[in-house]
Amino acid sequence: xxxxxxxxxKELKGFYFNPTFWIICFLLSLVFSWVFPIQLNLxxxxxxxxxxxxxxxxxxxxxxxxxxxxxxxxxxxxxxxxVPALTMxxxxxxxxxxxxxxxxxxxxxxxxxxxxxYIAAMGAVMGLIFIGFLYPAATSVIxxxxxxxxxxxxxxxxxxxxVYTAMNxxxxxxxxxxxxxxxxxxxxxxxxxxxxIGSEVVDSEAGRKFFEHISFSSHLSAMGEGTIRTxxxxxxxxxxxxxxxxxxxxxxxxxxx
Amino acid sequence: xxxxxDLTKDYGTRRAISNxxxxxxxGDVVGFLGPNGAGKSTTMKIITGFMxxxxxxxxxxxxxxxxxxxxxKKRIGYLPEIPPVYADMYVxxxxxxxxxxxxxxxxxxxxxxxxxxxxTNLGDxxxxxxxxxxxxxxxxxxxAQAIVSDPEVLILDExxxxxxxxxxAEIRELIKSLKGQHTIVLSTHILPEVQATCEKIIIINxxxxxxxxxxxxxxxxxxxxxxxxxxLRKDVSDMKAxxxxxxxxxxxxxxxxxxxWQIDIQGGEDVVDSIxxxxxxxxxxxxELSPKKMDLEDVFLKLTYGESQHGG
Numbered sequence: 001x002x003x004x005x006x007x008x009x010k011e012l013k014g015f016y017f018n019p020t021f022w023i024i025c026f027l028l029s030l031v032f033s034w035v036f037p038i039q040l041n042l043x044x045x046x047x048x049x050x051x052x053x054x055x056x057x058x059x060x061x062x063x064x065x066x067x068x069x070x071x072x073x074x075x076x077x078x079x080x081x082x083v084p085a086l087t088m089x090x091x092x093x094x095x096x097x098x099x100x101x102x103x104x105x106x107x108x109x110x111x112x113x114x115x116x117x118y119i120a121a122m123g124a125v126m127g128l129i130f131i132g133f134l135y136p137a138a139t140s141v142i143x144x145x146x147x148x149x150x151x152x153x154x155x156x157x158x159x160x161x162x163v164y165t166a167m168n169x170x171x172x173x174x175x176x177x178x179x180x181x182x183x184x185x186x187x188x189x190x191x192x193x194x195x196x197i198g199s200e201v202v203d204s205e206a207g208r209k210f211f212e213h214i215s216f217s218s219h220l221s222a223m224g225e226g227t228i229r230t231x232x233x234x235x236x237x238x239x240x241x242x243x244x245x246x247x248x249x250x251x252x253x254x255x256x257x
Numbered sequence: 258x259x260x261x262x263d264l265t266k267d268y269g270t271r272r273a274i275s276n277x278x279x280x281x282x283x284g285d286v287v288g289f290l291g292p293n294g295a296g297k298s299t300t301m302k303i304i305t306g307f308m309x310x311x312x313x314x315x316x317x318x319x320x321x322x323x324x325x326x327x328x329x330k331k332r333i334g335y336l337p338e339i340p341p342v343y344a345d346m347y348v349x350x351x352x353x354x355x356x357x358x359x360x361x362x363x364x365x366x367x368x369x370x371x372x373x374x375x376x377t378n379l380g381d382x383x384x385x386x387x388x389x390x391x392x393x394x395x396x397x398x399x400x401a402q403a404i405v406s407d408p409e410v411l412i413l414d415e416x417x418x419x420x421x422x423x424x425x426a427e428i429r430e431l432i433k434s435l436k437g438q439h440t441i442v443l444s445t446h447i448l449p450e451v452q453a454t455c456e457k458i459i460i461i462n463x464x465x466x467x468x469x470x471x472x473x474x475x476x477x478x479x480x481x482x483x484x485x486x487x488x489l490r491k492d493v494s495d496m497k498a499x500x501x502x503x504x505x506x507x508x509x510x511x512x513x514x515x516x517x518w519q520i521d522i523q524g525g526e527d528v529v530d531s532i533x534x535x536x537x538x539x540x541x542x543x544x545e546l547s548p549k550k551m552d553l554e555d556v557f558l559k560l561t562y563g564e565s566q567h568g569g
Contacts, residue, residue: 098339
């Protein structure tokens, strides 16, 4: 595991000492600084005159549903486009400038290489999620919030982001072109949300169940509401594991192709 | 140290190398010679464990490169054709990273990095971004990267490409200084480089080995044939008629003038005796009679570009 730690340190430095990462962080906080106060303001207006409005769902009167879950869905949207920006270079660039030769002729296994890069990318993604977390956390100064559901909701988005990272790392390992890695990553990140739609078109009960089980939105919305579901956790972790494994296979294939 | 047996590598339907067999002893400096596309880089990539052969085996220090790649890689320093440097890293940081990657014990890393920097004369640029270095410096960083872990085996793929003549000389000196403690395999298509640094050469063409021997043996090859250079005071118009009595003479070519001749002979030194005696007795005024080695360039061209152009 020495190799993993070495690569992890190098890549993590590559993220945090690189202006690109900070520009992404800046853009993310710019969007949130615009959207979050507006969201909060709308929620406050709703609270002051909800008696006069008819048919407002009960849960919308809770700040968790009214503000935080919406913020999480924006964060999710941002991650769909930002995670690929972070991961696209991890393998494609190495292949392009031939530093991949160095990794493959060093005494490290393919698994160590992939894990080093994956954990480093997760470290960067965690930075983005942390920025997202700052806004609800800051709200605690002016409102009473329930911390545990909030943390579980962020755990959910973290798990989804770990799936994005694994998928996008896989995309990066397939190509030498950073831009190809980016576009294919975004396409994958977006399309994975449409898998669940299948449950509306199949007739059989088993088929419907199957699609519900592999639907991203149902798993994430459960965690967003603050319930820990082992099914969701196992689903996300195994999906991330699958793509890490596939990436490892691609890297290893360079040895025998 | 390095054992190659029946090594074959196919890229799709194209056979890059076929049935290579050679071995390199510990401490040897071996030059790997061949025209472009002969399979030099492919062979080196297989030795480093970068890719697997289609068939055959390669082993380094007793470890098979395919069965036990990690052990092999611990013992190898490799400089690919394109130096594997990260443009966005500082030279010193980069070498530290490579040393850690090569599993140099943590306590030794600063010492090893300093040594590699000193040996490749990178002291002035060690605090600079690799991105800002010239091609020659990048190449030197590549070499520093290969030697930073003090490996037993050094595989250098065209180490002096892109360097200016002074740096080329420096790198040759460096390779010479590493001789003995390290086993070095270097590929090149620059012949003087091999002559300057290697003890043994392997000439490879179209994926097969066409010759492997020490430089001296290769240069005097051709099964006992050798060439005499004769310089005379007087013009001789028909050397062929004069030497017709000596059966061991196989070829005569006129040099720059009728005063200079190249005589190819077959056999030992007694032939030289009779030729010189003949020259003196006829009163041609023998000034010089010297054995001339075929130089490596002749051997190389003959072996790689075929007999059709005979002798190159």
